[in-house]
Amino acid sequence: MNKKLLDIVKGLIALKKEGVYWDFKQEHHQNNVDFIHDVICLANARNDGDRYLIFGVDDNSKIIELSNFKKQADIVDTLRNAHFADDIFPDITLEDLVIDDKTIQVLRIKNTSNKPYYLRQEKKDHKKTINAGTVYTRVMDTNTPKNRVASSKDIEYMWKERFGLIQTPLERFKIYLEDFKGWQHSGEISHYGQFPEFTIQSLEDSYCQGAEKLEWARGEIGYHYNSGNVVSVFGFYYYSTLLKKLCCVQFDGGKKYIVNPDWEAIGKGRIYFYLEDSFEYAYQKFLTEEREEDFSKQIRSTASSNFDIPVFSSKNKLQNFLIEAKKQFSHDDSNSPETNEKEQNILFYSYLNFYKKWLNLSTL
Template identity: 45%
Template sequence: MNAEIDLTYEIINLISLKREGEYWDFKEKHHVNKADLLHDIICMANNRVDKDGYLIFGVSDTYEIKGVANDENRRNQQGIINFLKSKKFAGGIRPTIELKTLEIADTQVDVLMVKNTNDTPYYLMEDCFEGKRRVKANHIYTRVGDTNTDIDKSADINHVEYLWKKRFLLNKPPLEQIKKKLQYQSEWKEQGDGYYNIYNPEFTVSLEYDDYGHPEFYSFLMMNESTSYGTVTLKYHGTKLYVQKRSFNHVHF
């Protein structure tokens, strides 16, 4: 409930700004054309500010709250999810959305939240069209300032580069990068008393065992009866990013 209250306050604040922005867009009514809906969702999913995007329905071009109670084109969350599932996205990775209905100024406002992820850029492998509107395959759309990439164009190369860097965490500090890489055990190869990432060898994990240490109590509850105690050090080009003393319930990383 608190999250919904926080979202309501945020949307009210955005409306009060009387302008659109990098991650929010106002619509008086839900989309008539599904290609336009898809284009807006992709642009928000690929926004440049690393935040959830908001398509706010029920607010006019003059920032007057009209509401959506009588909108004949109004959609529900499952309908939008099914629509996205029906489209062929690159890698099978689709934008994640959530539709919220808020009570603002004694009327209902729908907020389509397009979740911020590192799976950018989102783009299609097949055209999606309705009428004269066509979302093109292999075109990367984004949102810069308060403006979406035109539906018949692709984003400028610097924006495309940013979105690919975001996917591979190249716009994040090294510690966040290595934490992400640790989720994929197959990317790590054992070397001496540690491991290195086979794709980015500058990221390493060293394990220093302490024969005289005392394992944490929870280590004795683990399935592997062999328990060691030592220090895990995450490094980038030899620089220590993170150091932690802990128990190991197996020898291998």
């Protein structure tokens, strides 16, 4: 059971009301138009975070045992067959949760910049209809009625969000990195087709020199090849303004390429990782599209097994891990970091093993 989601849903039920990003349903919808309408309204709502359609809770916030359960695959098929504009429909997951010995289901609708969601053709089910091209949303705890349309102000905001016009240039850059096919490449410079003022350029910079020899890379780098193991620095520009620079590591004889992971100290050693919502991880996914393989996974170690660079879903998750890891390795605590490479490797791999155990426990 997803403990994080369980805590979120318990907190929403405890509020004893519905809101802009959550809606209670005693049972699953009997009519697909009603269901699709609810999903569209929540997906288009103005809220900085995910949205939740909670089945098995009535309008008075009382938990009711569900009499029928849905499968995620069936819901995805329903949305896919609804004919959303550009074939882009809300990204959802469906999970079972047990609260007070009663099983409910929660449809989590991921917050994305793909708004506004709307149908490209009319959808009917019995006497209910969603019209083609109609944009709905949710204000406070109320959905836009099916026979009406969201306000012009709300619709304008959705389009601005889609095109990155309400974010800072760096936030927009991160959004555009998700659109790999929208980028055009010319020599050492890449630019985003729709907004060519956003460019990625190779830099002559030594700020991350030696990153190819850190603990996470030692099973791959310098042991099998004498060349091709280097670092590269890239600048991310808005017009002529440098917004950010990142270090990338080329290893395994130049065959593999990833963003240099971040790190935090644990005792005398370090754990290396990505934050899922970071700019760095957005560019790592960009490189994965470019190289058609994620080289941050199945990295060779100096020990016996391969490993993936850990990815934390949020800073809170990272902090929770660090708290538990520092408790586990308190005997290693020291003001002096380990300098022996072999010992550094041993510490790093022990932290990786602890991360795997912690990850399994945190998802129960």
